[in-house]
Amino acid sequence: MSDRERLSRSSFRRLQPISKPRPLPLLPPRIWSEQDWERIQAGYRARDMDEKWNVFAEEDVVYLHRSWTGRGIYQATFSLADGGGYRIAQAVVEGDPERYRFADDEYDCVMLELVLSAIVLGEPAQKAREKLTALSRRTADGANLPASVIQHSAVGLRSDP
Numbered sequence: 034m035s036d037r038e039r040l041s042r043s044s045f046r047r048l049q050p051i052s053k054p055r056p057l058p059l060l061p062p063r064i065w066s067e068q069d070w071e072r073i074q075a076g077y078r079a080r081d082m083d084e085k086w087n088v089f090a091e092e093d094v095v096y097l098h099r100s101w102t103g104r105g106i107y108q109a110t111f112s113l114a115d116g117g118g119y120r121i122a123q124a125v126v127e128g129d130p131e132r133y134r135f136a137d138d139e140y141d142c143v144m145l146e147l148v149l150s151a152i153v154l155g156e157p158a159q160k161a162r163e164k165l166t167a168l169s170r171r172t173a174d175g176a177n178l179p180a181s182v183i184q185h186s187a188v189g190l191r192s193d194p
Contacts, residue, residue, distance in 0.1 A: 040076030040089045047103040055128030059138045061146035064118040069154060077153045085189030086152050097148055104132050107145050140168045144187060152191050
């Protein structure tokens, strides 16, 4: 584990659990390395207004909350993958339309992976970003928006540590 402090539920002043968990039928296929898993377990705290996500782990479950509202949006359970590394074995997403606007299962699968990759791990995650943009443009809300606006609205920016 890195030398930075591991975040926990108590690291955040206001968190709201997912109120209506809806199973996510599509899961990211990525196998996360041991090093990735350690960094994911360390969590991530939004540092400014342009960051949208707070992330922490309890044992094998990773919780992803919106930073401004504290609302839980995703919850992913990791398990050992065949051949090494870790994979997301199951996940839920907020099902209450008052708390989270559902796009579709493919969008949520990409968003879950993108937050972990781009925000927590600080990876460029260009393919996931492109896929999120394409999925967002299928809706009336995102049809004519530039990719940068779509991505910032959903994922936000990651400040350098």
